[in-house]
Amino acid sequence: MNRRKFVTSSLAAAGCTLLGNAGIAVDTPVSAYQVPGSIPSSAVQQARFPNGFLWGTATAAYQVEGAWNEDGKGESIWDRFAHTVGKVKGGTTGDVACDQYHLYPQDMALTKRLNQKSYRFSVSWPRIQPSGTGVPNVKGIDHYSRLVDAMLENGIRPFCTLYHWDLPQALEDRGGWPNRDLAGYYAEYAGILAKYLGDRITVWAPFNMPWSFTYMGYGVGAFPPGRTNYGDFLKAAHTVALAQAEALRSIKAASSKATVGSAYGMCPAYPKTESEADRAAAARYHAMNNVFFLEAAMHGQYPKAFVGEPPYELMGFKPGDEKLMHAPLDWVGFHYYTRRVVSDASKASSFGGGNFGGTEIEADPAGGRDPYTRFRAVMPTEGPLTESGLEVWPRGIYDLVTQISREYDRPIIEITESGCGYLDGPYEKENGRVPDVRRIEFFRQELAELARAVADGARVRSFHAWSLLDNFEWANGHCERYGLIYVDYRDQKRTIKDSGLWYARVSASNRWDV
Ligand code: FCB
Numbered sequence: 001m002n003r004r005k006f007v008t009s010s011l012a013a014a015g016c017t018l019l020g021n022a023g024i025a026v027d028t029p030v031s032a033y034q035v036p037g038s039i040p041s042s043a044v045q046q047a048r049f050p051n052g053f054l055w056g057t058a059t060a061a062y063q064v065e066g067a068w069n070e071d072g073k074g075e076s077i078w079d080r081f082a083h084t085v086g087k088v089k090g091g092t093t094g095d096v097a098c099d100q101y102h103l104y105p106q107d108m109a110l111t112k113r114l115n116q117k118s119y120r121f122s123v124s125w126p127r128i129q130p131s132g133t134g135v136p137n138v139k140g141i142d143h144y145s146r147l148v149d150a151m152l153e154n155g156i157r158p159f160c161t162l163y164h165w166d167l168p169q170a171l172e173d174r175g176g177w178p179n180r181d182l183a184g185y186y187a188e189y190a191g192i193l194a195k196y197l198g199d200r201i202t203v204w205a206p207f208n209m210p211w212s213f214t215y216m217g218y219g220v221g222a223f224p225p226g227r228t229n230y231g232d233f234l235k236a237a238h239t240v241a242l243a244q245a246e247a248l249r250s251i252k253a254a255s256s257k258a259t260v261g262s263a264y265g266m267c268p269a270y271p272k273t274e275s276e277a278d279r280a281a282a283a284r285y286h287a288m289n290n291v292f293f294l295e296a297a298m299h300g301q302y303p304k305a306f307v308g309e310p311p312y313e314l315m316g317f318k319p320g321d322e323k324l325m326h327a328p329l330d331w332v333g334f335h336y337y338t339r340r341v342v343s344d345a346s347k348a349s350s351f352g353g354g355n356f357g358g359t360e361i362e363a364d365p366a367g368g369r370d371p372y373t374r375f376r377a378v379m380p381t382e383g384p385l386t387e388s389g390l391e392v393w394p395r396g397i398y399d400l401v402t403q404i405s406r407e408y409d410r411p412i413i414e415i416t417e418s419g420c421g422y423l424d425g426p427y428e429k430e431n432g433r434v435p436d437v438r439r440i441e442f443f444r445q446e447l448a449e450l451a452r453a454v455a456d457g458a459r460v461r462s463f464h465a466w467s468l469l470d471n472f473e474w475a476n477g478h479c480e481r482y483g484l485i486y487v488d489y490r491d492q493k494r495t496i497k498d499s500g501l502w503y504a505r506v507s508a509s510n511r512w513d514v
Helices: 003-013 041-045 077-082 100-113 138-153 181-197 210-219 230-254 276-290 292-299 321-325 395-407 437-455 498-509
Strands: 054-058 118-122 157-163 203-207 264-266 269-271 332-336 340-344 375-378 412-417 459-466 485-488 493-496
Touching: 041 437, 054 157, 054 412, 054 498, 100 138, 100 493, 118 459, 138 157, 138 181, 157 181, 157 412, 181 203, 181 230, 203 230, 210 230, 210 264, 210 276, 210 292, 230 292, 230 321, 264 276, 269 276, 276 292, 276 340, 276 375, 276 395, 332 395, 395 412, 395 437, 437 459, 437 498, 493 498
Parallel strands: 054 118, 054 459, 118 157, 157 203, 264 332, 269 340, 332 412, 412 459
Antiparallel strands: 340 375, 485 493
């Protein structure tokens, strides 16, 4: 899409009217606007979800909690990173964030008001074990215990992510994820959570986006701890695959009600051309970025992500590790934000790591990403871009869900995250309402594609919108807003956006025409 067309369609998506050009009529109503590749608006409007579908929202500890040094919490790698000048846009930190540590009763009441049935939250490891190992911090446990009770009182299923990127800094000081010992420490932490909360939590996901935090943290340095070493990434990834399985076992040992799944980040990968080489490259992307950890858990092996054999030595792989990382999941959870177009780079002579403009944006250099996977993955810009810079491509969720459903024999699927960043704020002329029509349109079209996947047989049981409320968006700080609820960071006032009101109606009725 050229720039003029992009600007035109962004404005159209924003509900603006303008002189018609690029095929978009004057006064195009928002609902008539169709992203390339998506199904017609009239069909979108008829989308339905089955009774009992679990509508939810998601957040992560560091992004919403604040209270970074209260009640005995230890320092995390994100505390250290955000406190380092120049790492986060605008110098923002998560020290206060949305103050959910204190305001959770209000947030759970709002969650109920939005007719939500599931809340995906994460636990901050350094609140539970301030230095990553040893006896649990009772005040940390008590906090999550109260949070879980607040969910249950409001009729909301607690969905617990054990690790959403905030490693205790003390463990990074001991080598971080490339240090294999972390698998054991992590399993101990998982066992503590299951012991104290497993009477009430039945749905556990060990890691949020394991590829992203290992690659961004150790491979290209976009996230803490900021290392740029491919070998460290591979070692970190292998420790995480071991840790995932060890955690599953320790959670199940501590709680008979527990079910364990995942919260992987996935992007459907489309080959750039129909050539054999590009199709094979897209398959390697899928293996590396989407199912690397899923395959490890389900089958005790790594998928074919590399040209040739996996670099076992560089990974620190030991004989018998196949067995250790084998721990079949009860259900498969993954996020969808956007897609990738992938091409072969097996003949390239230079590789450049990758360029990350946000948590979901990735553009490999012309040569390709690295000499092992030998592909080049790029986020296309054919669809309109959100204000966070991600291509809107509703059809992607249909392709991804049906692909995973096919490849893993129709597992139960939880969509653990999906959403869009737009900066809409309260509008004075509408009594302070937040008319974020682009977000409504994003979810309307995307969820219609998800409904289509369900109608075609995928066993999707939940959808978690990212996010319940605007929050600390990692290295982009407060420059991005993904919430269904607007947060004024000056006084922590929450305002439900129009998208939140729309999502509440859909959640209550499983239909669009409400
Ligand atoms: C995902 C992360 C989540 C949030 C969204 C926008 O990659 O899991 O924490 O940053 O992107």
